[in-house]
Amino acid sequence: MNLMNLIYAFGLLLFAFVLQTSITGINRKVIARLQRRRGPRWFQQFIDIFKALSKSSTSHGWIFDFGVVMALGGIMATAMFIPIGPLQALPGLDNIFIIAYVLAVGMLGMAMSASGSGNPWASIGVSRALTNMLAYDIPFMVVIFGLIFAYDTSSLSGFAAIQQEGGILGWNIIRFPLGGLVAMISLQGMLGKKPFDSFIAPAEIASGPMVEYGGRHLGMLFLLHEFQTFVEVSLIVHIFFGGGATVLEYVVKYALIYTFMNIVSNILPRFKIDQAVTFFYKVPLALAMIQSLLIIVTGLGVA
Amino acid sequence: MFNIVEDTQKTREDTRKTWEKIADYFRANSIWMKWYCTGCGAMEMPPTMTSRFDMEQLGMGPMATPRQADVLLITGYLSAKTLRRVIYSYEQMQDPKYVIGFGSCTLNGGIYFDSYATMTRLDHYIPVDLYIAGCMPRPEAIMNAFDTLIAMIKKGEAKGWKHYQDNYEWYNANQIHSLKEVRVKDEFHE
Ligand code: SF4
Numbered sequence: 001m002n003l004m005n006l007i008y009a010f011g012l013l014l015f016a017f018v019l020q021t022s023i024t025g026i027n028r029k030v031i032a033r034l035q036r037r038r039g040p041r042w043f044q045q046f047i048d049i050f051k052a053l054s055k056s057s058t059s060h061g062w063i064f065d066f067g068v069v070m071a072l073g074g075i076m077a078t079a080m081f082i083p084i085g086p087l088q089a090l091p092g093l094d095n096i097f098i099i100a101y102v103l104a105v106g107m108l109g110m111a112m113s114a115s116g117s118g119n120p121w122a123s124i125g126v127s128r129a130l131t132n133m134l135a136y137d138i139p140f141m142v143v144i145f146g147l148i149f150a151y152d153t154s155s156l157s158g159f160a161a162i163q164q165e166g167g168i169l170g171w172n173i174i175r176f177p178l179g180g181l182v183a184m185i186s187l188q189g190m191l192g193k194k195p196f197d198s199f200i201a202p203a204e205i206a207s208g209p210m211v212e213y214g215g216r217h218l219g220m221l222f223l224l225h226e227f228q229t230f231v232e233v234s235l236i237v238h239i240f241f242g243g244g245a246t247v248l249e250y251v252v253k254y255a256l257i258y259t260f261m262n263i264v265s266n267i268l269p270r271f272k273i274d275q276a277v278t279f280f281y282k283v284p285l286a287l288a289m290i291q292s293l294l295i296i297v298t299g300l301g302v303a
Numbered sequence: 304m305f306n307i308v309e310d311t312q313k314t315r316e317d318t319r320k321t322w323e324k325i326a327d328y329f330r331a332n333s334i335w336m337k338w339y340c341t342g343c344g345a346m347e348m349p350p351t352m353t354s355r356f357d358m359e360q361l362g363m364g365p366m367a368t369p370r371q372a373d374v375l376l377i378t379g380y381l382s383a384k385t386l387r388r389v390i391y392s393y394e395q396m397q398d399p400k401y402v403i404g405f406g407s408c409t410l411n412g413g414i415y416f417d418s419y420a421t422m423t424r425l426d427h428y429i430p431v432d433l434y435i436a437g438c439m440p441r442p443e444a445i446m447n448a449f450d451t452l453i454a455m456i457k458k459g460e461a462k463g464w465k466h467y468q469d470n471y472e473w474y475n476a477n478q479i480h481s482l483k484e485v486r487v488k489d490e491f492h493e
């Protein structure tokens with residue numbers, strides 16, 4: 001690793017920010033059309049973020065401030081490891097375990113900061129968010145372990161390369177449909193979209209962890225959310241949809257998957273947190289177990 | 304010597320103004336609101352937000368708490384109890400912040416002008432940038448008001464929050480006169 005890698009990494013962050021924020025904006029338009037509205041301009045999300053950053057904000061103690069910075073830093077650091085199509089800022093470090101652990105730093109920073117605000121709604125939101133994380137992570141990880149067993153690799157670009165050999169039929173979502181389904185459901189949980197958005201629930205617990213954030217702090221949370229979405233959707237693109245042989249291919253897949261998840265989210269109601277956990281431990285976990293057993297015992301679908 | 308000091312001050316002032324201009328563009332095109340459902344007025348918000356009038360096309364959207372919001376909508380009459388909450392909510396918002404008063408009740412008391420329990424003029428207690436007349440204003444009027452507010456922010460005229468800071472004694476005296484006690488505090492950190 002040298003200076004060039006770092007410069008690439010920051011370029012990648014910028015790219016990730018522009019990509020995800022534009023796609024969020026376009027998606028707000030898509031959802032508006034779904035509800036027969038005209039919707040905002042496609043760059044509305046940029047305006048929102050810069051507006052929030054231009055306002056004043058209050059602190060609720062140093063844990064509150066430090067937590068936001070730690071969360072944003074953690075998530076940005078995670079985003080640096082993600083390959084974009086064939087491009088990689090930090091080659092050889094795109095291991096799933098590294099990403100999962102560094103991502104957790106961001107999540108915990110967020111939890112720390114939100115509880116530091118002292119607002120009871122924030123505590124409820126944080127506890128729900130962490131419970132939710134526990135629920136979707138286990139089925140997801142079971143599937144991932146199956147795949148690692150099948151392919152003997154745990155790097156994102158490694159997965160992408162293996163899938164690209166077989167064309168569309170080589171994609172893991174087609175070779176391992178059960179696992180793919182589990183991953184998509186888990187992605188919905190990771191993104192905090194309906195039906196798994198009980199930790200945000202604006203009308204019920206006043207947006208949960210975000211309740212005490214305003215102005216600049218809120219702007220940082222929005223930034224954080226864009227990077228987090230980038231990391232999570234990228235994981236799925238690389239592991240189940242063959243990554244991207246070119247940057248364009250990657251961006252197209254990325255946009256389609258995110259839009260699909262968003263549309264699904266907008267036609268579903270919301271689970272209570274206990275319902276979400278029982279759901280994850282019943283259906284996706286069972287499917288994930290079956291998928292992994294199939295891979296390990298019969299080798300079905302492994303090229 | 305003095306010239307240099309003055310010059311740097313001037314350039315500093317100029318850069319500040321340019322930044323304010325840029326920031327005002329963002330602030331005008333992205334307004335998050337918190338509406339305070341005191342009176343009959345909140346009824347007119349759902350049609351303004353949903354398919355028929357769709358205020359998201361102006362870049363506006365509802366937010367969950369006053370801390371996140373840019374504009375506070377006071378949708379109707381205020382009793383002494385609700386006024387206190389309005390003031391607390393307003394104090395929680397982050398600068399720059401705007402207030403819109405809905406309906407004749409916030410303007411001059413409306414049909415409750417002679418009631419013993421309601422406040423007749425909102426702008427004695429918090430600075431109001433814009434009033435919408437009517438009992439109740441229809442969504443068309445509300446959309447119109449939002450357009451006006453956006454134009455005001457762009458021109459840098461929506462300065463109610465500055466006015467509040469500069470004349471805090473006056474506002475606070477009015478608040479105390481009507482409510483006896485106003486305690487603005489951070490209730491989770493004491
Ligand atoms: S102005 Fe009319 S509609 Fe509005 S709160 Fe007063 S009485 Fe109700």
